Amino acid sequence: SQQGEEDPQALSIQEGENATMNCSYKTSINNLQWYRQNSGRGLVHLILIRSNEREKHSGRLRVTLDTSKKSSSLLITASRAADTASYFCATDGSGTSYGKLTFGQGTILTVHP
């Protein structure tokens, strides 16, 4: 079953603007991961944040995690047209999860040149 919801479902912005996507989940986690998917392609891992971390940066990406609210956000700064893709959060459940991931429904990001 799906772990939670992503918000918004779709986001349309201009190049240079920041894009923020939110993810909520329902159960305890080992970590939360963000993935990107270009249309009709496989998923590419962007960033992983562990349950004991609150914020993580990677290049133009900033991820926050609030385990008390069971939510995470992904911020892409200074967006580019090449950032156009679907973005998914995925949780790795606590305990012996074997690395199984539960995905959100995704946010479709469109960056206009």
Add this chain to the structure above:
Amino acid sequence: SQTIHQWPATLVQPVGSPLSLECTVEGTSNPNLYWYRQAAGRGLQLLFYSVGIGQISSEVPQNLSASRPQDRQFILSSKKLLLSDSGFYLCAWSQGVGAEAFFGQGTRLTVV
């Protein structure tokens, strides 16, 4: 470096026909392997995972089965396809808990 190969990229099959999708991983040993399915415009749903040769766990009861005949080979099969089996199938591997997953390019299956 590690790579994951998944084929075919697209497949159109008639209802009632068999299915075999193959996935192989290179550059790592004893990976955890996963099959996910993605319905149009939706997130991914885990179908099967494997932590070792011959060890398969099913997450969702369905018309599909999986096998792992070798350490780095994962196969998704069906004896008789249903229309509802249409979708985008993705193979992935990881080193397990706390590790990122690496995905193949996916197979778009259309059952007609």
